[in-house]
Amino acid sequence: MKITKSIVLPLSFACVTLVSAAYAAAGEAPRVDRTQMEKVQKILDDTLLRFTTDNSHTLIGLTRGVYLDGVGAIFTAEVIVVNAQVSIMHPLPTKEEVVQMRKKKLERIPILRRVLKDALVSAAAALETVPPDEQVVIALILPRYQFEDPAGVPAQMTVQATKRKLLESKGAALDALIRVTEN
Numbered sequence: 001m002k003i004t005k006s007i008v009l010p011l012s013f014a015c016v017t018l019v020s021a022a023y024a025a026a027g028e029a030p031r032v033d034r035t036q037m038e039k040v041q042k043i044l045d046d047t048l049l050r051f052t053t054d055n056s057h058t059l060i061g062l063t064r065g066v067y068l069d070g071v072g073a074i075f076t077a078e079v080i081v082v083n084a085q086v087s088i089m090h091p092l093p094t095k096e097e098v099v100q101m102r103k104k105k106l107e108r109i110p111i112l113r114r115v116l117k118d119a120l121v122s123a124a125a126a127l128e129t130v131p132p133d134e135q136v137v138i139a140l141i142l143p144r145y146q147f148e149d150p151a152g153v154p155a156q157m158t159v160q161a162t163k164r165k166l167l168e169s170k171g172a173a174l175d176a177l178i179r180v181t182e183n
Contacts, residue, residue, distance in 0.1 A: 032067040040123045051115045072135030081105050116159045124166035132164035154182035
């Protein structure tokens with residue numbers, strides 16, 4: 001089979017164009033770089049470490065954030081809202097301690113909800129290159145001890161809104177725009 005110059009030149013041009021496009025796509029800077037994500041992760045860690053005046057809660061690990069093009073920025077963390085006072089010598093809390101833990105946890109859930117809403121607004125402001133119509137989301141896992149009564153206490157709390165809404169609204173209007181999911 002004989003290949004003529006008239007076919008080789010257009011095919012070569014098409015191949016070069018495809019390869020160039022692939023290299024350009026691979027070399028594009030991400031819309032939201034790790035520096036922005038890490039800044040928000042650190043702010044959220046600091047916020048979750050200090051959301052109560054006493055030190056009876058625990059941030060498990062560090063906040064993790066990912067950016068999904070076309071979706072937005074998503075941050076996850078895990079927080080034990082109230083620590084059980086257990087040790088080798090005291091492996092299970094008393095019934096009274098369990099009741100006190102539950103009471104304290106129920107008091108802290110609304111505080112945590114407010115803290116997360118404020119953190120969501122701060123995250124939106126810090127994520128300069130997230131497009132305005134994409135989401136900013138914070139999802140918290142709230143683990144429970146086996147001896148706890150789970151009724152009325154969420155195992156997960158998520159707050160989310162579009163970046164535009166977070167930056168343009170204030171006060172009660174902002175609260176109405178932030179979607180809070182607890183389950």
